[in-house]
Amino acid sequence: MQLAAKAGLAAGLAFLIAPLMPGAAAQYPYYAPLGALVAMYENVAGSMRQGLQTLVGLAAGIGLAFLLISFGATPLTVGVVMALGVLLAGLPRLGAGRDWIPTAALLVLLVGGHNPDDFSFGYLLQMGVGVAVGIVVNMVVFPPLHFNAAALSLAELRLALARQLSDMGEAMHEKWPPEHQEWSRRSEELAGSARAVRAAVEKADASREANPRRRFHPRDVNLDYRNVRDLERVTFHIQDMTEVLTDVIWSKDMPFTIPLPYSEPLAEALTAVSEVLRSAEEDDAGRQAELLSAARAAVDALEVRITSEDVDADAPGAAESIMLSLHRILRVARTDGR
Template sequence: MEGLSAAFAAQRLQLAAKAALAAGLAFLIAPLMPGAAANYPYYAPLGALVAMYHNVAGSVRQGFQALAGLSMGIGLAVILVNIADPSPLTVALFMGIGVLLGGLPGIGSGSDWIPTAALLVLLVGGSNADDFSFGYLVQMGAGVAVGIAVNFLVFPPLHLKAAAASLDELRLALGRQLTDMGAALEEEWPPEHEEWSRRSDELASAARTVRHLVKEADASRRANPRRKLHPRDIDRDYRNLRELERVTFHIQDMTDVLSDVIWESDVPYTVPLQDNGPLAGAITATGELLRSFSDEDPQQQEDLYQAARTAVEACMASTATRELDEGAVPASESILLSLHRILRAVHPPSASGAPPRGEPLEGGD
């Protein structure tokens, strides 16, 4: 995941540079605001920072939510000033009302600004609450507008490469997990290599990370003028993600079953010795198939798929004809069922007519 870490670092640097630019521009235009608003220039860069998000649609949403929260908070403060003098009791009451209003649907990140804005108007505005409220809202609005404009015009971020890379890395990790399990079946038991037995939670975490990145890539395309220059089939990414999530579930189950068989003495099932060879071949062939999906050759993927399918069918035939000790409960069938479901999930495009996987990246950050 080192490549993804580097990508995140680059995105953070880009966001920081754009935030600095937006804050500087907002402070530059702040004195040009009308009337009393010009007396409160420091709120313009604050508005620019509030609106700065790692995708354009998020900037628009976050900026408008903040302004909505500010407006509600200022309204609360104006009501308080007009009906009573600020006191510990009235301030506490209105802060509580502000927090309650923050739970309204759609307010999002603006919820924190409702009590904050109300308190600032009371404490900073004082006897000049009307001018302060006007200046505060106008300058924040100007800053939000600048932040959104900078994020839209200055290299608006597309997070397509990170999503595509994460899908490939998850495929490779799942394939490696299967080939490691296949190798363990061919070693003398208990196997010397047992790292694979501790990866179940790691695989689940990786799948969650990939889902997050695909969703981020999808969000980064909205309201982004660069999406036309860097087209990508996000629907295909979601399909691949759902397939890999199913594969992850089945591989986790196989990992748990095989780990129990090898290292736990009190489980009621086992893998018969005569199943080891055919089962290892089926697991390894399926792992090699998963690891091939970053290749651009559909024929190679089809060949590997057919090889994995043949290995699974051969193992099924072998287990159907073996003789078992009385009372033995084989776990081989459970593993084979998982392999069969994995093959259904990753059926290559040339065999199923599905949209192609593993296409070269078409751009994005």
């Protein structure tokens, strides 16, 4: 809604200013609101980049048209202009400007008629005016900062990962195969959530570029990137544990099992590590340290149980894999920059 309102405001202002342009440019005021729309983007830096790329594409298309304009508008020249325009659109770094090369060339060739110089001048100038108005409006009128969305997505992923661990811990208490199987189907969902979190942080990072509001709303985006990388690692380990436990429970050809003596310490370790992830959203550093210490103790107890002599040393491959993943998650939690 905000972007739509700003686009409307920018288009109206551009059309108001357009008749004031010098010379023949005043005859083409309708291109100014088009330029304003082209430059309207979800963040200020994107508006600048998209507007500049559009003007570069327009200039390239106009230059291309002038190479063939002496031959007139014939089916052959139109075809050649379109073919060359599409080829030029393949150049790297043109971004949004690539689509305007053949468009501008065709307009100059067909609409410019007998006065292509005035049309080209008016077209490019009015689009430039519109782009400038669009950038200014986007910069001045509530330029968006997407910091809250990034913080929320990080918190949601942490809680989702914590829930996955706790659900697996509960499965260890149930009679196998467990009645609750939702956790076993969340692996791809967790991976998708991790990708969405990275996208949200990148969007927040882009929204602060050239944004005058950033000085009033400081945020350590580098810390957000570090947290994303940590959560991606945690997601990988939890996905691995999910697949291992799912195979052990439901796959008939799985060569490994989790012996009954491991069930209770494994459940306690999974639950304790889930509490560490969940506590990361709390402000109580003392509570976080307490839960981290308890999780380490639970994982260490699992390790002691696995290496004890009263169980078959050839059987616990699956439990060892899960224990190793828990150790790695705690290592990430210990170095978490929050």
